[in-house]
Amino acid sequence: MTTTAVELLEVVWGRTSTAPTSASQLRVLHILEHHDGVNLRTLTExxxxxxxxxxxxxxxxQxxxxxxxxASPQDRREVRLRLSSRGRAFLADLRTRRERExxxxxxxxxxxxxxxxxxxLESFCAAAAAQIHGETPDSGSRTA
Structure with a gap:
């Protein structure tokens, strides 16, 4: 059932184009959205x-x-990566279109x-968040 659900979700979301980004580029945008100012080494990891x-x-x-x-304020040789306002707007628009579908x-x-x-889905989100944050399902919040 989970495989079918994932595949159907991909089909539904596939109705919304992610152009001009590739799947890999979209993944980078999502990571930067949650890890603002990450350096290239950490992003690579x-x-x-x-x-x-x-x-x-x-x-x-870019x-x-x-x-x-x-450049990082601590070490000018280190580069920090951030979503631009255009990148944030792109993700917001993509979410809106996917939600519509x-x-x-x-x-x-x-x-x-x-x-x-x-x-x-609420239970799923709580369990997934707990795994991501290294918590037991009962120790974290039930909202996601």
Whole structure:
């Protein structure tokens, strides 16, 4: 069931173009959104990539106006990466378009099943957040 759900979600989200970014570039944007000012080395680790590949991804995102690079105040040799206002606007627009597609699917579901899905997703989010933050499900907040 989980495989089917993931595949269907990919199809629904596939209706919304991520152009002009690739899947790898989109992943970088999401990471930068949550790790503002990360350095290239840390971004490389988060991507489980190589420094040259990560640098090229960031070069293309900077050229598109989605990412800004700045020297670290502590060490001018270290470069910090941030989402630009254009990058933030792109992610906000993408989320809006994806949400619209999901709402179309949800509108075709009976109300009771939408409620059950919401309860299940809340539990899923709590468990996933607990794993990500190294907590037990009961020690963290139930909201995500």
């Amino acid at each position: 988060l991507l489980a990539s190589t420094p040259p590949s990560t640098s090229r991804l960031c070069d293309r995102l 050229a598109a106006g989605f990412v800004e690079r700045e 999901l709402r179309r699917v949800l509108a075709d579901m009976p109300a009771a099943e939408r409620t059950a899905l919401l309860e299940g």
